[in-house]
Amino acid sequence: MYAERTSRLTGAVVWTNEPLPDPAAARPVLPDGCMDLLWDGERLLVAGPDTRPYLPEGPARRWAGVRFHPGTAPVLLGVPARELLDRRVELADLWPAARVRRLRDRMAAAADPATALEDIALDAAARAAAPEPWVHRLVRRLDEGRPVAATAAELGLGARTLHRRCLGAFGYGPKTLARVLRLRRALALARAGVPYAETAIRAGYADQPHLAREVRQLAGMPLGELLGGR
Incomplete structure (x- = not known):
C-alpha cells in the first residue's frame, strides 16, 4: 500500500x-x-x-x-x-x-x-547550495508543454549548453525530460477519468496513437494495463 x-x-x-x-x-x-x-x-x-x-x-x-x-x-x-x-x-x-x-x-x-x-x-x-534558478524554470516551462528550443532561448542557453547542464541535473537531455514530464501529465489526466483521446491532446501529444506509443516506450505496457484496465 x-x-x-x-x-x-x-x-x-x-x-x-x-x-x-x-x-x-x-x-x-x-x-x-x-x-x-x-x-x-x-x-x-x-x-x-x-x-x-x-x-x-x-x-x-x-x-x-x-x-x-x-x-x-x-x-x-x-x-x-x-x-x-x-x-x-x-x-x-x-x-x-x-x-x-x-x-x-x-x-x-x-x-x-x-x-x-x-x-x-x-x-x-x-x-548544500541551492539549485541554480534555471533548473526550476526549465521544469516549469517544459511541464507547461513549451518546446525545448523556445525554452532554451528563454533561459538564454544554447542547445549544447542546456543539454550538458541537463545531464548533470536530470541524467538526460531536455528532450527526454520533456517526454517524461508529458507522460506524467498524461497519466494524471487518465487516472482522473479523462478519455484517452482527450488526454492525448491536453497532455501535448499529436493524437491518441502518439500517446499509446510513448506510454509503451516509457512505461513498458499499454495505457489500459498500466491503469488497471480502465
Whole structure:
C-alpha cells in the first residue's frame, strides 16, 4: 500500500510503501524526472532518474522514501544525475562510510522511518547550495508543454549548453525530460477519468496513437494495463 505526503523540504514528497499480499500485483516505478532517497529497513539507497519502468528486485520490503523535485537531488547528494541514470545505489557509495553508518543507526532506531529520512534530506539541503534558478524554470516551462528550443532561448542557453547542464541535473537531455514530464501529465489526466483521446491532446501529444506509443516506450505496457484496465 502506497501513501505520500508533502515534505517540509520544498518541492519534495515523503512516501511509504507497504508490501502487497500478492507480489504479482506490484506495479512498476515509472519515469517521473525525479530522484529518491530510500530506506528499505536495512539500507539507505539513492534511486537515480529513470528512463524505463523499474520493478524492485528481491523479497518484498517496507519502503520509505523522499522524492526530490526534478533536478534538485544532485546538488543535495553531491553526485551528477547522469552517474545514477537507471540505477539504484547505496548511499555509502556516494557519502563517507562512517557518516552513512551513523545515519543507518539513526534510521533503524526511528519510530517513524519516513520522518527520520525526511530529516536526513533536510539536513543535506541545509549543507548544500541551492539549485541554480534555471533548473526550476526549465521544469516549469517544459511541464507547461513549451518546446525545448523556445525554452532554451528563454533561459538564454544554447542547445549544447542546456543539454550538458541537463545531464548533470536530470541524467538526460531536455528532450527526454520533456517526454517524461508529458507522460506524467498524461497519466494524471487518465487516472482522473479523462478519455484517452482527450488526454492525448491536453497532455501535448499529436493524437491518441502518439500517446499509446510513448506510454509503451516509457512505461513498458499499454495505457489500459498500466491503469488497471480502465
